[in-house]
Amino acid sequence: MAPRFNFLLHAFLCLALATTSFSLSPKFYDNLCPQALPAIKRIVEAAVHREPRMGASLLRLHFHDCFVNVTSFLHTTILCMPKNGLELIFLVFQGCDGSLLLDSTSAFETEKNARGNFNSVRGFEVVDQIKAEVDRVCGRPVVSCADILAVAARDSVLVLGGPTWKVRLGRRDSTTASRALADSVLPSASMDLPALISNFKNQGLNTRDLVALSGGHTVGLSQCVIFRNRIYNATNIDPTFAKERRVTCPQTGGNTNLAPFDPTPARFDTAYFKNLVKERGLLTSDQALFSGGSTDKLVETYSKNSDAFWVDFGKSMIKMGNIKPLTGNQGQIRVNCRKVN
Numbered sequence: 001m002a003p004r005f006n007f008l009l010h011a012f013l014c015l016a017l018a019t020t021s022f023s024l025s026p027k028f029y030d031n032l033c034p035q036a037l038p039a040i041k042r043i044v045e046a047a048v049h050r051e052p053r054m055g056a057s058l059l060r061l062h063f064h065d066c067f068v069n070v071t072s073f074l075h076t077t078i079l080c081m082p083k084n085g086l087e088l089i090f091l092v093f094q095g096c097d098g099s100l101l102l103d104s105t106s107a108f109e110t111e112k113n114a115r116g117n118f119n120s121v122r123g124f125e126v127v128d129q130i131k132a133e134v135d136r137v138c139g140r141p142v143v144s145c146a147d148i149l150a151v152a153a154r155d156s157v158l159v160l161g162g163p164t165w166k167v168r169l170g171r172r173d174s175t176t177a178s179r180a181l182a183d184s185v186l187p188s189a190s191m192d193l194p195a196l197i198s199n200f201k202n203q204g205l206n207t208r209d210l211v212a213l214s215g216g217h218t219v220g221l222s223q224c225v226i227f228r229n230r231i232y233n234a235t236n237i238d239p240t241f242a243k244e245r246r247v248t249c250p251q252t253g254g255n256t257n258l259a260p261f262d263p264t265p266a267r268f269d270t271a272y273f274k275n276l277v278k279e280r281g282l283l284t285s286d287q288a289l290f291s292g293g294s295t296d297k298l299v300e301t302y303s304k305n306s307d308a309f310w311v312d313f314g315k316s317m318i319k320m321g322n323i324k325p326l327t328g329n330q331g332q333i334r335v336n337c338r339k340v341n
Helices: 002-019 036-050 053-066 124-138 145-159 179-185 193-201 207-218 224-233 239-248 271-277 296-304 306-320
Strands: 070-074 089-093 221-223 258-260
Touching (some): 036 053, 036 124, 193 207, 207 271, 207 306, 224 239, 271 296, 296 306
Antiparallel strands (some): 070 089
């Protein structure tokens, strides 16, 4: 019994050591590299001014990065075991860890190919530009790609006229990614309200977070293939709105044709929620938030009170950005956001 007990104790200690996390802090780079955040802001502002849609794209990158997380156990290589000990390893796909930015390797397929990401997520060139500039002003790679995503999301919202919040920093970058996991956990545009609530609950986010974060759709565009079924088959849709959308989204073809989520896709405002009240939600998952369910009242509140939306959006972004980050000695600070060091 003693050897087995010692093995289990050692395995437990190894797991505890490897999963120990450190609190994120808005002041993480104050002394490490005070020029980092201003550098990120400069590039984000320039990118969004060139193409307003880029603000929504950078916001979405952070969201789709954070939502992919799970911890699983494998029995492969020896890890943190005494000499001649048994083999044990655990694999951790964390949340806000920059895994979405990794390209495919022989070891894993990129999350960029997941159903919710393929031919959809964008802005990687801007992230590359930010990374190069931040490493230049800092003199070395000290800012993680995961932190770049978090700060770029905040700066994008701000330049589009939205609120600001204190981004908590100190994330480190993952050394792996999982397309299969992204396929299984990213919320779908076809989800109804119970499915959305369950999906967000699995990430530690509540119903208020769901509605507030969905408000990020007040900026940006969606592809015809994503909303086609709704505009041709839904019953809870304004007929005039459906007719307008069908002009650029035919029943066949035109899959990549774009349409805005609300009438002001380059301005962070409450038009998204006003649309929902009028049954003008572009996606099924959008309109699900105002469909006679538990979130109707909050949608109505946000549609009338921009301050309430802004406050809750900032709080929910901070909360989402804290989904299982790698910290301390976990992961690495990537030199190139597209590949492991």
